Amino acid sequence: MGNYNYVDIVCDVPTVGDKAFTYKVPKHCILPYGAKVHVPFGKRNVDGYIVDQGVPEPEFEVKDVLAVYDLDFLPPRPLLDFGLVLRDYYLATISSFWGYMWPPQVRKIKIATEGPITSYDTFDQTEKPSRRERESVTKHEELFIQGSHSFRWKMYQDAIEKAISAGFSVLVLVPEIARASIVEEELQSMYDREVVAVVHSDMSNVARRQQWLDIKQGKKRIVVGTRSAVFNPVRDLGLIIVDEEESPYYKAEEYPRYNGRTVARMRGRYQDCPVLLGSFVPSVVANFNLKEGKIRGVTEGFPAKENIDCQIVSLLGQKKRMLITKELHLAIGETFRDGNRALLFLNKRGTASSLVCRDCGNPIFCPRCSVPMAYHAREGQVVCHTCGYREVAPTNCPICDGFTWKPVGYGIDRARSEFQKRFPNVPVFQLDKDVKESTEEAIEGFISSKPSCLICTQVIFSVKNLPDLGVLGVLSADNILNLPDYLASEEVFRLLNKLLSLVNSSENGSHIAQKKQFIVQTLNPDHHAIQGVLDPEHFYAVETENRKALRYPPFGYVMKVTVSGKSQEKVIAASESLAAAIKSYSGGISVLGPSPAPKAKVRGQYRWHIMIKSNDQILAREVLKESLSTIKDGQVRVYVDLEEPFSLS
Ligand SMILES: [Zn+2]
Ligand SMILES: [Zn+2]
Ligand SMILES: [Zn+2]
Incomplete structure (x- = not known):
């Protein structure tokens, strides 16, 4: 009795969402809010995050926290708080966004059951009074720059120059790794090499961790990276630039399917700093907003390409x-x-999109996905471009035993x-x-x-x-x-x-x-x-x-829900009840489906879609959030895609 501290932890287990569980740590060790820990959960051990540091001792027996991740890598409190804003916006979990804020493969430290008092809470979690607070010249505002590469970068450079000389740091997002390296070189030639950092997923984990620390400590003041760089703990953030804002590469492929451009804009608002968005050919939505004067912008137009x-x-x-x-x-x-x-x-x-049997007309399907496999003549193989499964192209048709094949598509x-x-x-x-x-x-x-x-x-x-x-x-x-x-x-x-x-x-x-x-x-x-x-x-x-005419963005909002699982019946039942729940809210929302996804089965998982269209984004999110809570079947997973979802993926 009295030898323990009790903490509430959200576990990185998608099916339990943000439900917090109480764990105990020895009295001598004090873990801060947001700390990433390793805990037993059911029959396995999982990662989790501390959301409450001092909870009363519960009536029931609770398990021990096993290990804590190196707290040097604890994201600053404002960033953790921003994670909660993103969680709400994307109807996701705390773990999913806090997970992005840690660098990869941080060292785990086992928690000693006895010993001298070790406070893990001694490091400086609040930023020291910074140059930023002293000067306090920036304010959140958005500016869109439409124009050629050289037109945009001239304006970016002026803004970077201003921010840096006022003592701020700058975050520059580009869609592809290749672009990040080019921009890094350009910026290094203009500023002290030492202050420019490039961050992307192709770097080694060691390099990314060092980069992360340098950024957090303010040693790196210009951070260039692809979409996930938006979660970096940039110190004294005074400017965010999102170049080629229309690129689909800003959208995360995994769930939660955040868009780096949206997160950047939200972060600008949250941290009260200006955001520059730029493109030669803006997205349809941005172009509309520019023309309608809904966003401020500078446009160069489309000069004729004489060469x-x-x-x-x-x-x-x-x-x-x-x-x-x-x-x-x-x-x-x-x-x-x-x-x-x-x-x-x-x-x-x-070589061809598929091989079709000339006798029965059936293509060769991937055994794990409901898609025909592509034919590769050089290797004599059929390959599934969805899951990567490959096999030697069969001589005989598995359905009718025919032996003549016709390559379809190219x-x-x-x-x-x-x-x-x-x-x-x-x-x-x-x-x-x-x-x-x-x-x-x-x-x-x-x-x-x-x-x-x-x-x-x-x-x-x-x-x-x-x-x-x-x-x-x-x-x-x-x-x-x-x-x-x-x-x-x-x-x-x-x-x-x-x-x-x-x-x-x-x-x-x-x-x-x-x-x-x-x-x-x-x-x-x-x-x-x-x-x-x-x-x-x-x-x-x-x-x-x-x-x-069709009320698609920017004239309406589209959201997609994917229900997936190993059992087709359960997937259908869950998507039907979810669609019914959404439809029960009358007015302002139209529901398409549920229907099988275009790839109705991927890696053995059945997939059904529900598309939601609405003129009122906030209402649609609320309705969706309420409806999602009606899904009780632990054997199906529900994924939401809230921003310009590609209906076919
Ligand atoms: Zn056949
Ligand atoms: Zn292929
Ligand atoms: Zn496949």
């Missing part, structure tokens, strides 16, 4: 099954004659063989998730040969040092355009512009005298997303009208 010739080539009426049209062939040939390089883009991996491997037939003497390199040769090898080969060709998927955006391009050909983007999702058009528009910037970015110090060529092959030549390459304003005008 690039953009061409849209219709595939309508073209000879079937040719991936390279006559127009593209001519442009590539011309580029090669001048000794320049070509890049061909196709976002489909493998992929990057087929584009490569077609290219090699047309240009047998030009070295070609391939870049996609499936290719064994590493990214660096492919890029080095592409750079060191001239002429040369690179055939790639979206992996290209992770490449840092792309050489000058004479021609960039988009073999097709129709597969995205045809997706039945309100975001499909915006995604194609964004993707094409991002590709266009690859041709454009090599403008500095370019050795190519002739005009560069950007060619898009498509079955939808008049579609506004395709035409948007030539005229972005046209894209925004048409897309905004379409969204308005």
Whole structure:
């Protein structure tokens, strides 16, 4: 009696949510609010966080805290409090957001059951009076900068300069790791190398922990990183920059599916510091808000690209099954004659999308997912691009025992063989998730040969040092355009512009005298997303009208709920009762579904979707939150995606 302190802990166990459990620690050890601990939970040990330090001794027997994570890495209190704001906004758990705020693989320290008094609570949790408080010149405000790379960065640099010289720190978010490294180098050339930190998931855990400490202690005053860098304990934060705000890479792939851009804006509000958002082609929502004056902005517009010739080539009426049209062939040939390089883009991996039995018409499905497997001719394998499962392509059909197969659809491997037939003497390199040769090898080969060709998927955006391009050909983007999702058009528009910037970015110090060529092959030549390459304003005008008619963002909110589990019956039952609960709130909310997700089974888990549309975001969140609490079945998991969810994922 009296030998223990009692603490309340939320465990990182999704099914129990934020329910706190009481544990005990020896009297001599005092653990602070937010401390990350290791505790027994049921039959296993899990991580958890202290949410209450001094609770009265309970009537019942409680378990011991086993270990505490090195408290040097305890996030500052304001950041922990901000985590609670995010938890509420994303209808998530405390653990999910506090987890992001710790660096990876922090040392665990076992709690000694007896010994001298060890207070773990001695370190300085409140920030010392900082330069920030003395000067207190910044206030939260948002400014949107629309313009070319050089236009935006000129403005960013002015703002960074101002913040740094006033004694503040700066957080710069970019969508991809490749961009982070480039920006880091640029900033290091302008400021003391020592104060610039880059943070992304490709760094070693040791480096990330050291970086984290340096940032917390204020040694690093300019922090550049990808989306999760937004959770860094930046000291005296005085400016946040989110570049390429429209990028889907800001959205977390795992749950809670936060958007780094949204978190950055919320953090700016929470910590009362200015936020700069920038883009050449803003998201449809941002573009609307800019035009309507709902956000302050500076716009450069879309200056004509004098050094690039953009061409849209219709595939309508073209000879079937040719991936390279006559127009593209001519442009590539011309580029090669001048000794320049070509890049061909196709976002489909493998040789064919699927293998279909000629006798019974059934494709080969992944045994774990409800998706047909792609065919890879070179390896003679069928591969599931959802879960990675692969096997030797079967000789006989598992359904009818037939033995003739028809490849349906095409992929990057087929584009490569077609290219090699047309240009047998030009070295070609391939870049996609499936290719064994590493990214660096492919890029080095592409750079060191001239002429040369690179055939790639979206992996290209992770490449840092792309050489000058004479021609960039988009073999097709129709597969995205045809997706039945309100975001499909915006995604194609964004993707094409991002590709266009690859041709454009090599403008500095370019050795190519002739005009560069950007060619898009498509079955939808008049579609506004395709035409948007030539005229972005046209894209925004048409897309905004379409969204308005259907009450999609920015004219309404869309949320997605995914219910998943091993038992199909339980998943269906839970999604039906959840949908019914949401529908029971009359007015202002419309519910689509429940229906099987487009990938109705992934890795053996059945998945059902419910889409929610509303004009009132706050109401919809409240209703969803209430309805979620009606799910009692521990064998199904419910995931919510609250910001511009892609309905097909
Ligand atoms: Zn593949
Ligand atoms: Zn068959
Ligand atoms: Zn699979």
